[in-house]
Amino acid sequence: MDLRNIAIIAHVDHGKTTLVDELLKQSGAFRDNQTVSERAMDSNDLERERGITILAKCTSVEVGDTRINIVDTPGHADFGGEVERILSMVDGVVLLVDAAEGPMPQTKFVTSKALALGLRPIVVLNKVDKHDAEPDRALNEVFDLFAALGANDDQLDFPVLYASGRNGWADVELNGPRKDLTALFDLVIRHVPAPAQIAQKDEPFRMLATTLGADPFIGRILTGRVEAGTIKAGATLNALARNGDRIEQFRVSKILAFRGLSQTAIDEATAGDIITLAGMTKATVADTLADPSVTESIPAQPIDPPTITVTFGINDSPLAGRDGKKVQSRVIRDRLMKEAETNVAIRVTDTPGGEAFEVAGRGELQMGVLIENMRREGFELSISRPQVLFRDVDGQRMEPIEEVTIDVDDEYTGAVIEKITGPRKGDLVEMKPAGAGKTRIIAHVPSRGLIGYQGEFLTDTRGSGVLNRVFHEWAPFRGSIPGRRAGVLISMENGVSVSYALWKLEDRGRFFIGAQEAVYTGMIIGEHSRDNDLEVNPLKGKQLTNVRASGTDEAVRLTTPITLSLEQAIAYIDDDELVEVTPNAIRLRKRFLDPHERKRQSRASA
Incomplete structure (x- = not known):
């Protein structure tokens, strides 16, 4: 069969995974009576809950005599490491753009990677049937984006389709028949070239591993595109590191190919196809799997470096070990190292003492997803405030700057601009009306200034x-940026919170806990109404006497406490605070100091 390898790229929530659902249905990948869940490619629990794609995944459809391998890529720049690896496997990209919103920051990020590889895009304007759709404006913005990203003449001469992924149609004209996705299938077959690797099918086998997985029955598996040659089950291969050193020699126990949503065992695969191999024990992402006669590895695409770091440590609070079973530093380290092996955008380093680990990544969302996965696996952790990574270039300190795109109602424009250009040291780049009483603001803001800003925004x-935000550039350090303004309310006792005590303390601030919740000394139970920290007693009950008179007792009615999500908690804490994460709870607390350090600090403050 003829082969086509494409990736579908888009901003978060522009309908990418929904479109893949319709491509699978209309190509006959499902039986007529088969029950298929919505967003079938989002197989991860967190992907379904959050409505975002986190892991890049492959599938394939058959249209006539052509098999189209489709790669569904994440739309968020925090998971850009997935995109940078996966684009090396494809020969064309379908860029999906919301006809109302136009190209957004994450669109820009992924598109820049695709254009740099020389891939010719197909632009699909999605959701053109929405009442606020402006396809002509969106198309002009896409062209301007391509030009700004340095696209060549072939890439600028891109074909356009108008579509509704949810309703399952795509047409060449805006007012076309709106029946099915035939126009998209035909355009992919005509516009995307067949893999150039097919011409090298008689050479020794070579394949670059781009994703790593594990199967409970066949063990470690690696997915990639066959760069040259033919492979049969049972063949012997070498795994080569980036420098050409041999890591291991192994026998291919199974060859799997993507057929619809499932992977099917095949006997043979040739150059150009995207396959999964099993049988290795050490080989990992960016390694070359090759015939024993091959001595040179395939160059891997460079991965953008991390921009923030978070410290993962053991949970040493008085409530440690009550919820989770995995609490030792050794177990936490093994899990983080396993994550770093499969996720090339994450870097893990040990701290002195070995009780905590520095995890560097792309952003708060990526860190939040990793922590959420770990707590669901039974881990207990203490997490520090994210810190931005700096660079030294010719003796000058450089920091990451992010491009922030904000769509906001006109009446709130002044407050937003004041916050991002004032204390957060941002530069306003563009401000224009976005229709429907909204304004679009584009600014370049230091990453430090955006930590913890989402809730305030x-x-x-x-x-x-x-x-929406995406990495823009490295720029000279812009000076100090003030942190959280408000202080916190800290428990001064161990025990269970009492309704009466919280009620009496409500004028001191807003609480993060309710009545009958376990608390301990040093735990942050609320936000102070002033800028200093305050120690309070949430256990103090009402003093009872023998005197009783009708009407003297007041009804205790507590204000509903604030429930912080994991990302909100990590962004909220200050440098001297931690987030305690367990399978059943998210708590904030002050860092525990040893007695000598506590005494030294009290002397200094005195």
């Missing part, structure tokens, strides 16, 4: 604003 815009 939603408060300033009454929950109506949308903020």
Whole structure:
């Protein structure tokens, strides 16, 4: 069969995974009576809950005599490491753009990677049937984006389709028949070239591993595109590191190919196809799997370096070990190293003492997903505030700058601009009307200034604003940026919180806990109404006497406490605070100091 390898790229929530659902249905990948869940490619629990794609995944459809391998890529820049690896496997990209929103920051990030590899894009304007769709404006913005990213003439001469992924149609004209996705299938077959590797099918076998997985029955598996030659089950291969050193020699126990949503065992695969191999024990991502006669490895695509770091440590609070079973530093280290092996955008280093680990990644969302996965696996952790990584270039300190795109109601524009250009040291780049009473603001803001800003932004815009961010460049250090303004309320006792005590303390601030919750000394139970920290007693009950009179007792009615999500908690804490994460709870606390350090600090403050 003829082969086509494509990747579908888009900003978060522009309908990429929904479109893949329709491609699978209309190609006959499912039986007529087969029950298929919505967003079938989002197989991970967190992907389904959050409605975002986190892991890049492959599938394939058959259209006539052509098999199209489709790669569904993440839309968020925090998971860009997945995109950078996966694009090396394809020969073309379908860029999906919301006809109302136009190209967004994450679109820019992924598209820049695709254009740099020389891939010719197909632009699909999705959701053109929405009432606020402006396909002509969105198309002009896509062209401007391509030009700004340095696209060549062939890439700028891109074909365009108008589509509705949810309704399962795509047409060459905006007012076409709107029946099915035939136009998209035909365009992919015509516009995307067949893999150039097919011409090398008589050479010795070579394949670059791009994703690593594990199967409970066949063990370690590696997925990639066959760069040259033919492979049969039972063949002997070498695994080569990036420098050409041999890591191991192994026998291929199984060859799997993508057929619809499942992987099917095949006897033979040739150059150009995307396959999964089993049988290795040490080989990993970016290694070359090759015939024993091959001595040179295939160059791997460079991966952008991490921009933030978070410290993962053991949970040493008085409530440690009550929820989770995996609490030792050794077990935490093994899990983090396993993550770093499969996720090339993460870097793990040990700290002095070996009780904590520095995990560097792309952003708060990527860290939040990793921590959420670990707590669901039974881990207990203490997490520090994210810190931005700096660089020294010719003796000058450089910091990461992010491009922030904000869509906000016109009435809140002033408050947003004041926050990002004032204390957060951002530069306003562009401000324009976005229709429907909204304004689009584009600014370049230091990554440090955006840590913890999301919650404040939603408060300033009454929950109506949308903020998207993507790495822009490294720039000279812009000076100090103030942290959280408000202080916190800290428990001074161990025990269980009492309704009466919390009620009496409500004028001191807002609480993160309710009544009958376990607390301990040093645990942060609320936000102080002033800028200093305050120790309070949430266990103090009402003093009872023998005197009773009708009407003297007041009804205790507590204000609903604030429930922080994992990402909100990590962004909220200050440098001297930690987030305690267990399978059943997320708590905030002050760092515990040894007695000598506590005494030294008390003397210094005195």
